[in-house]
Amino acid sequence: MSTPDPATQLEMYRRMLRIRRFDETVKTLFGRGRIPGSVHLSIGQEAEVVGACMALRTDDTMVGNHRSHGHPIGKGAALGPLLAEILGKATGVNGGKGGSMHLADFSVGSLGESSIVGSGLPVAVGAALGAKMQGSDRVCLCFFGDGASNEGYFHEALNMASAWQVPVVFLCENNGYGVTTAFSSISRVPDVAARAAAYGIPGQIVDGQDALAVHAAVAQAVQGARDGAGPSLIEAKTYRYPHHSEGPLYDAIAYRDASELAAWQARDPLPLFARHLEDTGIADTATLTSIEHAITAEVAAALEFAEQSPWPDPAEAHRGLYRTPIAGFDHA
Numbered sequence: 001m002s003t004p005d006p007a008t009q010l011e012m013y014r015r016m017l018r019i020r021r022f023d024e025t026v027k028t029l030f031g032r033g034r035i036p037g038s039v040h041l042s043i044g045q046e047a048e049v050v051g052a053c054m055a056l057r058t059d060d061t062m063v064g065n066h067r068s069h070g071h072p073i074g075k076g077a078a079l080g081p082l083l084a085e086i087l088g089k090a091t092g093v094n095g096g097k098g099g100s101m102h103l104a105d106f107s108v109g110s111l112g113e114s115s116i117v118g119s120g121l122p123v124a125v126g127a128a129l130g131a132k133m134q135g136s137d138r139v140c141l142c143f144f145g146d147g148a149s150n151e152g153y154f155h156e157a158l159n160m161a162s163a164w165q166v167p168v169v170f171l172c173e174n175n176g177y178g179v180t181t182a183f184s185s186i187s188r189v190p191d192v193a194a195r196a197a198a199y200g201i202p203g204q205i206v207d208g209q210d211a212l213a214v215h216a217a218v219a220q221a222v223q224g225a226r227d228g229a230g231p232s233l234i235e236a237k238t239y240r241y242p243h244h245s246e247g248p249l250y251d252a253i254a255y256r257d258a259s260e261l262a263a264w265q266a267r268d269p270l271p272l273f274a275r276h277l278e279d280t281g282i283a284d285t286a287t288l289t290s291i292e293h294a295i296t297a298e299v300a301a302a303l304e305f306a307e308q309s310p311w312p313d314p315a316e317a318h319r320g321l322y323r324t325p326i327a328g329f330d331h332a
């Protein structure tokens with residue numbers, strides 16, 4: 001699999017930085033009480049998100065989970081409507097009805113997320129089956145965590161995808177923990193990728209901090225799926241720096257060592273990729289600095305857009321929820 005050209009690699013860096021700055025902004029807003037519900041950040045996981053998303057075509061689809069601000073950004077979504085959605089504004093990607101855990105941005109093929117752990121896997125199989133039945137060569141990329149791989153959904157979805165040979169790439173973002181439960185304490189199999197064998201599909205492990213390694217693995221899996229080779233499972237070993245979700249709850253629970261976090265931060269995907277760009281002569285320090293400034297400005301503009309946007313009209317609350325109106329129910 002060939003390495004992406006220099007322009008694509010610069011775009012990978014931009015998208016990783018965009019996710020980092022976006023989630024830092026969300027963290028600040030949440031801390032100020034500006035976001036209803038809860039938020040789950042993917043700071044630290046940017047390389048696997050972008051490496052995977054950029055191996056897709058724009059018309060390929062994607063399914064996320066509760067930790068999915070970065071997924072549409074990785075696929076090229078505009079920041080303003082995503083941030084407006086998280087703030088509950090009418091200009092949000094889902095009119096302010098979905099919020100942080102239910103972002104869907106059809107403009108980039110992001111079919112949506114759900115807070116029900118593992119529930120995206122069968123949705124992805126459905127999207128892939130739909131593509132196959134329509135005779136299209138579109139592929140669906142399905143993001144889920146190590147925790148989700150212990151849910152029934154995972155096993156049913158892999159089995160059906162394999163039996164039907166549908167074009168889906170299952171991408172496990174193994175950040176080591178489901179809330180505060182270490183994967184190693186809940187599975188006798190150390191690697192999620194090993195489970196692929198049970199369903200007769202390829203499974204492989206990649207370094208989730210290396211955007212190019214993830215890109216290469218996903219691009220190959222996507223090409224196979226497009227060519228009719230069916231599903232595959234890729235496990236990206238990664239780490240989230242923040243706790244499971246924002247708020248003081250997890251600060252008091254000693255579920256991981258500071259040294260473990262520090263070891264992962266020593267391989268932070270952003271400086272790693274920046275160094276790679278410099279070492280290969282793709283970007284010099286001035287270029288990286290100007291990208292940094294441009295992304296800071298982009299996130300500031302998104303925040304301004306989201307903050308200035310109106311609240312949804314309460315009369316809109318039920319609109320779009322049901323495809324077929326239900327008798328006796330006021331759909332406004």
Ligand SMILES: Cc1ncc(C[n+]2csc(CCOP(=O)(O)OP(=O)(O)O)c2C)c(N)n1
Pocket residue numbers: 066067115116117118144145146147148149173175177178179244
């Ligand atoms: C069916 C279900 N069970 C439990 C929960 C509570 N819950 C929310 S996120 C989460 C952990 C998910 O871990 P993982 O799939 O590894 O994703 P990560 O948060 O690490 O990205 C749990 C148990 C839920 N939302 N849905």
